[in-house]
Amino acid sequence: MTLFKYKAPTPFEHIADILIxxxxxxxPYYRMNDPFEGVFLESIEMDGARFSVLTTPDELMAPEDAxxxxxxxxxxxxxxxLLWSFYAQRLEGVCFEIDxxxxxxxxxxxxxPTEIPKFAEAGFAPTVLYALSHKxxxxxxxxxxxxxxxxxxxxxKGRLRQVVLGPRCNETIATAIRxxxxxxxxxxxxxLDMQRRAIVDKxxxxxxxx
Numbered sequence: 227m228t229l230f231k232y233k234a235p236t237p238f239e240h241i242a243d244i245l246i247x248x249x250x251x252x253x254p255y256y257r258m259n260d261p262f263e264g265v266f267l268e269s270i271e272m273d274g275a276r277f278s279v280l281t282t283p284d285e286l287m288a289p290e291d292a293x294x295x296x297x298x299x300x301x302x303x304x305x306x307x308l309l310w311s312f313y314a315q316r317l318e319g320v321c322f323e324i325d326x327x328x329x330x331x332x333x334x335x336x337x338x339p340t341e342i343p344k345f346a347e348a349g350f351a352p353t354v355l356y357a358l359s360h361k362x363x364x365x366x367x368x369x370x371x372x373x374x375x376x377x378x379x380x381x382x383k384g385r386l387r388q389v390v391l392g393p394r395c396n397e398t399i400a401t402a403i404r405x406x407x408x409x410x411x412x413x414x415x416x417x418l419d420m421q422r423r424a425i426v427d428k429x430x431x432x433x434x435x436x
Contacts, residue, residue: 229300232313252296333371
């Protein structure tokens with residue numbers, strides 16, 4: 227499975243860390259851009275009556291472990307104009323192509339229900355993994371996959387296949403990326419195809435229209 231990570235050009239140390247250390251940062255789930263991240267309804271029965279209780283991933287984790295649920299967001303969409311604009315600073319940043327085959331933790335495909343997830347099945351116990359693999363429907367454009375972990379970083383040693391520079395990427399940043407890219411990782415620049423309203427690379431491998 228090949229997935230993609232969009233990054234803004236600044237702070238550049240975030241890009242450099244991926245290239246030099248070949249790892250991805252996992253952010254605490256509550257610091258992500260959706261204020262309702264991981265919130266779901268848990269259906270419980272008490273005194274013969276059933277109630278729906280709002281629950282978060284923190285409430286599913288063992289307090290004695292003092293661990294945080296962390297997430298690294300990736301996308302299956304390599305050429306989304308929205309993703310390039312929102313997460314790569316208006317096409318000034320980059321997009322990493324990562325081979326995620328056999329990666330641990332396994333990437334979880336995000337589901338986008340129209341209503342808040344509700345756990346009501348008999349014998350089904352909600353988990354952090356399940357809670358964090360569901361998002362509000364308006365985020366569907368991200369086509370997101372998630373690495374869900376309690377570790378701060380996930381190793382992608384030997385998995386970086388290419389770095390695509392945004393069409394508006396600064397040449398100084400581009401030069402630094404070319405020097406830092408690990409062996410076997412290609413670096414090239416995408417361009418805007420105005421006629422097709424698409425972001426394409428020099429070999430025309432991308433090219434999904436806007």
